[in-house]
Structure formats: C-alpha cells, structure tokens
Amino acid sequence: MSPRAAWRLETLGFKDVSDYVDGKLDWMAAGLPTEGTNADRPRAADVARKDAVTCRLDERLGDVSERAAAGGWTAVVVVNDEGIVLGLLRKKELAGDPEQRVERAMRPGPSTFRPYVTIAEMAAFMVEHALDSSPITTSDGRLVGILLKEDAVRVAHELHHGHGHADKAS
Amino acid sequence: MPRDIERAQVRRLLEAGAQLVEVLPAEEYKEDHLPGAVNVPLRHIDVEGVGGLDKDRPVIVYCWDTA
Numbered sequence: 001m002s003p004r005a006a007w008r009l010e011t012l013g014f015k016d017v018s019d020y021v022d023g024k025l026d027w028m029a030a031g032l033p034t035e036g037t038n039a040d041r042p043r044a045a046d047v048a049r050k051d052a053v054t055c056r057l058d059e060r061l062g063d064v065s066e067r068a069a070a071g072g073w074t075a076v077v078v079v080n081d082e083g084i085v086l087g088l089l090r091k092k093e094l095a096g097d098p099e100q101r102v103e104r105a106m107r108p109g110p111s112t113f114r115p116y117v118t119i120a121e122m123a124a125f126m127v128e129h130a131l132d133s134s135p136i137t138t139s140d141g142r143l144v145g146i147l148l149k150e151d152a153v154r155v156a157h158e159l160h161h162g163h164g165h166a167d168k169a170s
Numbered sequence: 171m172p173r174d175i176e177r178a179q180v181r182r183l184l185e186a187g188a189q190l191v192e193v194l195p196a197e198e199y200k201e202d203h204l205p206g207a208v209n210v211p212l213r214h215i216d217v218e219g220v221g222g223l224d225k226d227r228p229v230i231v232y233c234w235d236t237a
Binding site: 001002003004005006007008009010012013014015016017018019020021022023024025026027028030032033034035036037038039 | 171172173174175176177179180191193201202203206207210212216225226228229
C-alpha cells in the first residue's frame, strides 16, 4: 500500500518522498512508542519483567539454577552479548545435570512474542497453551523481558473489570 | 523516484523535520500510529487530501508492513 502512496505523492508534486516499507509493524515490534487510542493499553512489553535472570551459553547449569532459585525464577533466558535470545531454560532444564553447560541443556529457538501484543491476547494465549512464562523480544531478537502468566492474567483481569490503568510490572 | 527507507532512517529524517503520513484507513490510524504522523488514507491521496502537507519538505509514508 505505501509504495503506491509514495508514487502517487510524487505525481502530486512532492519532491522528496520516502517509503518506510517495514511500516508500523516494524516500529511497534521494536518497542517504540505510538500514539492513538491503543497507546495506553498495557502490552506485553509493559507487563514483562525486565529483571529476568539471563545467562550465557557457556555457563555451568548448576550456577544458573542457583541464581534462578535465589531470585525465585523458574525460567532463565539464554542470551548472547548483544542480548539476542538463543534459548530458554524452564523448570525441567534447570533441574538437569548441574555440571553440563547451558548450551547442552537449553531449549534452542524458543517461541517469543513481540512487545506490542496486547496483554489480553497474551493472557489468553498463555492460559490456552499452559505457558508459565514467555520471552518478549524485539523484531531483531533482542530480549525486552520475560512475561509471566500470572502477571498477564492479573493485568488482563484488572482491565476487564474496569480497574482503569492496571499496574505495570517493572 | 520514492526511496525505500528503514527505521533508523525514519528517525533521522523526522529529527530533520520530515512529514510523516500513515496511509492506512482512519480506523487503524486512530488505534495506533507513529508519533506525529498524520493520516491520509491511500484512497484519499489526491489534490484535496494532501492539502495539509508541504510539498517542499521531505515526506515519509508508511502502512502496516511490506504488504
């Protein structure tokens, strides 16, 4: 649609026309702000916890499990130095042989969700698929945070029952 | 000839004063649009529809994605 709009503007005398081909989807997937009636509705990125425990591929699983347990986390996101999500360790993986490296234990290429997905959609999906937690990433795979089902369901419930702006997890 | 640009270039052009135009239908624009964007749906891009835009300043158009 936007290529046709760009060409049409040129025919109308506009001298310098650019087409942001990746459009609104790309902008929102990068977690950038928008304006409009939906702008204040909580989305996955708003509710996701930004203090999620992360680890690197070459760490010892036992060290990571201890770190997770100390913070009360049941999932750990495996990232590289750029914060790109490479894998996920859930309860089952965290309980594995503590001597192995994270790379051997993790679930590679986990499903991730984009920051702009509404919290109501996230809550419904996580309940339906029995997901306790989901990494939220930008379109280029960078970790934004980890969304817990309990947080998503709580915020969606509050919104549904007219509690106005629900608390946003940090 | 219009040129294709990416997100980083959008931000640079906006900082330099470019106009930003969402060409999706008004309902979609009302829900979510990029900060500062105006709405001129594709079907309204004609002499009257673009009357509020400055032809001598750079303009960036966008829709939902590459479709």
